[in-house]
Amino acid sequence: MKRIISVITFFLIIAIHLIFLTSILVEKVNEIWVLLGIILVTSLITYAYYHSTTDQEDHFLADLQDIFYIAIGGIFTYFLSVELKLGSVIAAGIVGTVASIPPYLPKNSKIFRRIPATVYCGAFVGMSQKTLASGYSFILFACLLTGILFIGSKNLFNGYGGKLGTLAFGGVAFTSLLIYLLV
Known part of the structure; x- marks a missing residue:
C-alpha cells in the first residue's frame, strides 16, 4: 500500500x-x-x-508529527508576514533559522532531527500572499495537504533541490483549486 501511495505522490x-x-x-x-x-x-x-530503490518505512505517529510541524511553520510564517508585515521572505527566513536550532539541543533525538525540514516546508506554505490565502484556515488546510504530499514523498527525490517548495506549491495550489470549485 505504501508503494502505491509513493507512486501516486510521485506522479502528483x-x-x-x-x-x-x-x-x-x-x-x-x-x-x-x-x-x-x-x-x-x-x-x-x-x-x-x-x-x-526506496525503503518504505511505516511510522504513523512520526508522519502525524510531520504534518503538525508543517502546520507550525506555515502558521508562524504567515503570522510574521501578514500580521507583523515583515514580508514573506524575511518571515520564512526567521522561521527556518529558528527551526534549525532544535537538532542541536539533544544530539541523539530522532524527533528533533525531523523538525527543520518539515517546519521549513510549512514556511513555504506560509509565504502565500494575503490575496491568495484568505486567512489562517486556508494556511492550515494547505499545510494539511502539503503534509500528506510530504508523507507520500518521504523517500522520493532525496538529494534533489526544490522538493519542499514543490510540495508547498502543490498544497497551496490544490487548496486554491478546491476553494475555487466549491465557492
Whole structure:
C-alpha cells in the first residue's frame, strides 16, 4: 500500500512541476521546443525513479508529527508576514533559522532531527500572499495537504533541490483549486 501511495505522490509531484512550468512557458515563451525539453527531462526523471530503490518505512505517529510541524511553520510564517508585515521572505527566513536550532539541543533525538525540514516546508506554505490565502484556515488546510504530499514523498527525490517548495506549491495550489470549485 505504501508503494502505491509513493507512486501516486510521485506522479502528483511530476504533474505539479509540469503544470507550473507549462504555465510559465505559455505565459512568457511561445516556444514548443522548450516545452518538449521539459517533457523529455520529466520522462528521464521518471525513468530514473523506477530504477532506484526506496525503503518504505511505516511510522504513523512520526508522519502525524510531520504534518503538525508543517502546520507550525506555515502558521508562524504567515503570522510574521501578514500580521507583523515583515514580508514573506524575511518571515520564512526567521522561521527556518529558528527551526534549525532544535537538532542541536539533544544530539541523539530522532524527533528533533525531523523538525527543520518539515517546519521549513510549512514556511513555504506560509509565504502565500494575503490575496491568495484568505486567512489562517486556508494556511492550515494547505499545510494539511502539503503534509500528506510530504508523507507520500518521504523517500522520493532525496538529494534533489526544490522538493519542499514543490510540495508547498502543490498544497497551496490544490487548496486554491478546491476553494475555487466549491465557492
